[in-house]
Every structure is written in C-alpha cells, then in structure tokens.
Amino acid sequence: MTLKRRILILVCAAALLAAVGALAVVRASSRADEKNQARAGGPRITRGEVSLTPGDGGRRIVFRNMAWGPHRDELATVPAGEPEGPRTASGVTCLRFHSAAGTGVCLQADKGGVRESYRAVVLDARLGEVSAHPLAGIPTRARVSPGGHLAAWTVFVGGDSYAGTNFSTRTSVLDLRTGRYDASLEDFTIRKDGKTYRNADVNFWGVTFTADERGFYATLATGGKTYLVRGDLAERTVTTLRENLECPSLSPDGTRLVFKKRVEGAPAEAPWRLYALDLATMRETPLAEERSVDDQVVWTDDKTVVYSLPGDFGADLYAVPADGSGAPARLMDSALAPAFLG
Secondary structure, three states: OOHHHHHHHHHHHHHHHHHHHHHHHHHHHHHHHHHOOOOOOOOOEEEOOOOOOOOOOOOEEEEEEOOOOOOOOEEEEEEOOOOOOOEEEEEEEOOEEEEEOOEEEEEEEEOOOOOOEEEEEEEOOOOOEEEEEEEOOEEEEEEEOOOOOEEEEEEEEEOOOOOOOOEEEEEEEEEOOOOOEEOOHHHOEEEEOOEEEOOOOOEEEEEEEOOOOOEEEEEEEEOOEEEEEEEEOOOOEEEEEEEOOEEEEEOOOOOEEEEEEEOOOOOOOOOEEEEEEEOOOOEEEEOOOOOOOOOOOEEOOOOEEEEEEEEOOEEEEEEEEOOOOOOOEEEEOOEEEEEEEO
C-alpha cells in the first residue's frame, strides 16, 4: 500500500469519526429539545410558589417533576388528595429530593464548571438555599429527619480499588443544629457479631432517621453481603442487625421498616422485592408489589408506602399497603422523589 493511499484512508477514517461524533451531538441535542416540549395528554404545569411548610395549603406532595416540558426536573407540588391534578412548579431543579418539617435537601447537578459536578443543597421552607456541599459522585439517595434537623445523602463514586464493579457509594450526614458534617459513614465504628469490624470494602447507603433524631437505620455492604444497621450519631457507631436488607425506610410510628431485598430465583436484572420488617418481632412480610423495585420507599402515613418504577418519561409513582395486603396502584405519572407534607 502506497503512502498516499494510507494517508487517504486515515483522512477518510477521521472524517467518518467526526461525522459519527457530530451525529451523536445532534441526536443528544434533539433529545434534549424534545424533553423541553410538553407532550400531549401530560399534566398541566404552571410556575408558582412551592412551600415545604407542613400544612401550608393543606396536605401536599412535593416531588421532582419528570413530565416533558419547560418544567422537567423542577420541584413541583400537588394536593395529596389530587395526585394527578395540575402541578405547580418551583423553578428549583433536583435529581434527588426529600423534605420534612420545613427543611428540604436537594441533590442537583452543578453545571457551572468545565465538567458536570454535583452538590447537596439544604433548602428552607420557601426553597431558599441554606447551605451547599459538593458531592463526590452521582446522587442516588436523600433523606431529612422527621424533625427537619438532620439531612443525609448518598452518591455513587468511582475509583475505589476494592470496588469490583468500578464504583462504590459515599453516604454523608449533616446536623443542621450544630453544623457537624460527617462526610462519610465509613468513618463510624462498625459493630458486627458483637465485635468491632473493619474492612476496606465497606459501603453505606439508604439512611432513614429515627423520630428522636439521635439515630438512624441504613444499609451496610461488605464481603459481598448487605446488612441492616442501626446507627448512633452521638457515639458514631453502627451495629449490624440483619442480612439482606437494602434502602430501609422507617414508618412514622417507628415500629416497622420497609426495604428491598434480593429474592432467590429472581432475574439478575430485576432481583428485588419489597418487604416490611416488624422491629419488635423481627418478622418479615412481603408486600403485594411483585415487580422489582430499586428505590427507597416513602411512607404516606403509617399504612402506605410510595415508590418509583420506570415509566415512559423517566419514572412513575406507585402506592401499596405496608402490611402485605391489597395491591399496588399507580399514584402519579412522570414523578420521582416524593415528600408528603402536612
């Protein structure tokens, strides 16, 4: 092959790669533009004031709006009794969100730099920014304590040498009363089987706070297994309680946890099922939802939990009784990360 022919082949290859790259950019831009266009039959959404104050305007749901259009990814609200009714959008965008007692935590993309980064923003009752904290990775979970004084969040991070899947998690807790910031629960002392436990592969995620705001439950992963742990914020300890529990969510009365667990015989791509755990008896009860739920549920009251499943435009919300009875029911289309206020 002559030098001239080799150069021609290289030039053609470079041109082809450039064309493929340009096409990918055009398609991505087109997809983004499409998401900015409201779809026919979607919910009616208007810009307005969104409050996190319990009881302000009656019982409400505040959530991440997933409906296509100019308000996609914004925090929005609807009356709890009309979940499919018109939505009021706030202008504040969040990837993950939770709220309680007038405090909110919003995990959002920070697009001000060269590379996309993320931050956790603590919000007041009018969605004003109280404080912001840089995140080490991609947001996945967020929780506010019942009294609104504590916030926790989990992110996916890459680069840990022990992470066989090339990512791990980092979970942080912020005390809004004192300003104390625990950047990683991995710094807490772990008590497992009555002994202090240490391992480089330790990961935590899915915090849910107790009503006294002194403790929490969460998931600990190590040695290829997951565990339910009970945490003590004052002592900075976590104690393992039970295997094969992920993303616990504590009931308002503090008596039960609803969580996801891996079920034997389930497909690898859909391994989870929702269960309830009675903390007095440690008895597990499967919930009526038989689909695989990869979410940390939210309690609407002491009887019902809400969770997300993939939908046509990102995610939809479903509700199911927390005692194993009944059947799952669709609650809202195109919505994610709800908080029930009031």
